[in-house]
Amino acid sequence: MEEKEEGGHERMMFVEAENAEAIIARIEHKSRQVERLLRLSRHTEALKTALEDSPTRTKDERCKSANWIVVHRVLMASKDVDAVFISLDPEYYDILMKYLYKGLATGDRPTCDQCLRLHEKLTEKAGLGCIVRALADTTNTV
Amino acid sequence: MAAVAAHQLGQCITCHAWNADLSMVAVCTNNNEVHIYRASPDGNSIWDRIYILQKHDQLVSGIDWGTRLNKIVTVSHDRNSYVWSLEGTEWMPTLVILRLNRAAICVKWSPRENKFAVGSGAKSVCICYYEQDNNWWVSKLIRKKHNSTVTSVAWHPNNVLLATTSTDGKCRVFSTFIRGVDTRDSTVGPSGDMKFGEQLVQLDLSFSWTFGVKWSPSGSSIAYVGHNSTIYFIDDVGPSACAQTVAFSGLPLRDVLFLSERVVVGVGYDCNPMLFIADNRGTWSFVKFLDEKKSSPASSKYGSQFSEAFGKFYGQAKHGANIDAVEPSKAPGGSHENCITCILPLPYPGETTVKRFSTSGLDGKVVIWELSNLNNLFSQLAI
Numbered sequence: 001m002e003e004k005e006e007g008g009h010e011r012m013m014f015v016e017a018e019n020a021e022a023i024i025a026r027i028e029h030k031s032r033q034v035e036r037l038l039r040l041s042r043h044t045e046a047l048k049t050a051l052e053d054s055p056t057r058t059k060d061e062r063c064k065s066a067n068w069i070v071v072h073r074v075l076m077a078s079k080d081v082d083a084v085f086i087s088l089d090p091e092y093y094d095i096l097m098k099y100l101y102k103g104l105a106t107g108d109r110p111t112c113d114q115c116l117r118l119h120e121k122l123t124e125k126a127g128l129g130c131i132v133r134a135l136a137d138t139t140n141t142v
Numbered sequence: 143m144a145a146v147a148a149h150q151l152g153q154c155i156t157c158h159a160w161n162a163d164l165s166m167v168a169v170c171t172n173n174n175e176v177h178i179y180r181a182s183p184d185g186n187s188i189w190d191r192i193y194i195l196q197k198h199d200q201l202v203s204g205i206d207w208g209t210r211l212n213k214i215v216t217v218s219h220d221r222n223s224y225v226w227s228l229e230g231t232e233w234m235p236t237l238v239i240l241r242l243n244r245a246a247i248c249v250k251w252s253p254r255e256n257k258f259a260v261g262s263g264a265k266s267v268c269i270c271y272y273e274q275d276n277n278w279w280v281s282k283l284i285r286k287k288h289n290s291t292v293t294s295v296a297w298h299p300n301n302v303l304l305a306t307t308s309t310d311g312k313c314r315v316f317s318t319f320i321r322g323v324d325t326r327d328s329t330v331g332p333s334g335d336m337k338f339g340e341q342l343v344q345l346d347l348s349f350s351w352t353f354g355v356k357w358s359p360s361g362s363s364i365a366y367v368g369h370n371s372t373i374y375f376i377d378d379v380g381p382s383a384c385a386q387t388v389a390f391s392g393l394p395l396r397d398v399l400f401l402s403e404r405v406v407v408g409v410g411y412d413c414n415p416m417l418f419i420a421d422n423r424g425t426w427s428f429v430k431f432l433d434e435k436k437s438s439p440a441s442s443k444y445g446s447q448f449s450e451a452f453g454k455f456y457g458q459a460k461h462g463a464n465i466d467a468v469e470p471s472k473a474p475g476g477s478h479e480n481c482i483t484c485i486l487p488l489p490y491p492g493e494t495t496v497k498r499f500s501t502s503g504l505d506g507k508v509v510i511w512e513l514s515n516l517n518n519l520f521s522q523l524a525i
Contacts (some may be wrong), residue, residue: 040477094389116455116456119455120456121458123452126391127390127391127392128371128391128392128393129371129372129389129390129391129392129394130371130391130395132369132370132371132393132394133370133372133389136349136350136370137349137350137370138349138350138368138369139349140349
């Protein structure tokens with residue numbers, strides 16, 4: 001029984017390793033789209049694109065950090081924090097909160113300042129439940 | 143639609159239970175005793191303490207009062223359970239050895255009251271039944287199914303199926319068929335063939351602790367809550383089950399109650415019961431908070447417990463100092479002033495929809511709620 005499980009686990013790891021390249025390719029594609037949207041000053045759309053299809057399921061750190069770089073790029077480019085939230089749909093709140101906590105965890109001063117500003121706005125919109133979900137979910141991490 | 147009465151019975155209430163005609167309530171005030179009050183759900187009633195049940199050595203974590211046979215079952219962190227029966231004017235305890243090596247957490251009588259289920263910290267569930275021949279309560283364990291503490295148990299109306307929630311994040315349904323106690327004809331549908339301890343369903347919807355599982359009155363739906371501010375509804379439990387996840391903006395819930403097949407009340411850390419309703423198409427959604435005295439915690443002001451912490455959090459980012467200017471914490475000002483951990487129905491005789499219920503929590507209060515204008519609310523929502 002145990003051996004069988006081991007085998008299954010290995011197979012899963014193999015699939016994940018294969019997928020990692022595909023995930024990174026998708027993130028690179030996303031990154032180009034985000035850059036284009038930022039040049040057009042369409043910050044909310046850029047944020048949505050960056051947050052969409054975030055690699056939360058994979059355990060591969062390369063995928064996670066590649067996506068974080070894209071999200072971070074958008075977060076730091078958003079000067080008018082209120083405007084970002086006006087047209088951001090609630091479905092993005094939970095994933096954005098996770099990235100804000102990731103930003104706060106970096107300890108980098110400008111990143112933390114920006115993440116705190118966004119955190120205040122997001123908490124107003126999404127409530128404490130959103131924070132609880134970001135902290136409680138140890139399976140789907142960013 | 144609001145609180146009818148609030149009774150302060152101690153500093154903190156771990157659990158409470160009502161007798162059949164709602165003339166007495168048993169509460170545990172966060173110690174090893176169970177206090178029984180002469181009580182009434184009416185607004186202006188005065189409650190008197192009439193019995194103290196003293197037998198447990200440690201915190202009483204669960205009480206259930208059987209409405210058919212008038213027996214009280216209690217479980218405690220001391221790993222034992224007592225079944226109390228009223229003989230004359232005295233409550234006489236019978237020890238039930240659960241055979242656990244960790245604390246008992248919760249207890250519920252089965253609908254026919256010939257069995258009771260105990261959830262425990264030993265990653266197991268005890269199903270206890272009375273053996274006539276030996277004059278003794280026997281505990282049968284469902285082992286190796288849960289990966290963590292069992293936080294809540296709920297009986298299906300057919301007296302065989304048991305739903306559990308656990309801190310491993312899952313909700314499960316087991317068969318508790320015991321030969322000689324249950325008869326085959328008492329079981330409905332596929333559960334009739336199930337052996338004791340067989341797992342029928344495992345719901346893997348939550349990524350955090352789960353609490354407060356309940357079956358709907360007909361036994362076709364299950365509701366339970368996750369510690370990630372999410373409530374889960376499973377309709378048509380079985381092969382063609384339909385699961386819905388409702389995330390809300392407030393703090394997590396601890397317990398739920400079905401008022402009818404389509405109406406659920408959840409209670410928890412927001413100290414204010416939340417009403418969930420399924421619409422015509424069966425889609426569940428959060429409707430409103432029931433305590434009207436308070437503003438919604440989702441508003442920008444936050445619950446006062448948090449304003450201080452948030453002030454520090456944001457204050458530092460903006461000004462780097464000036465933390466002292468933030469207002470200190472105040473009581474929220476609702477019927478409950480701390481987390482609500484327990485909700486029980488107070489049915490009117492002959493009515494199928496529950497319109498009255500009681501809640502207890504960490505603030506030491508038992509609060510009675512009355513939903514008089516539930517029908518108005520339905521017509522507003524066009525259900």
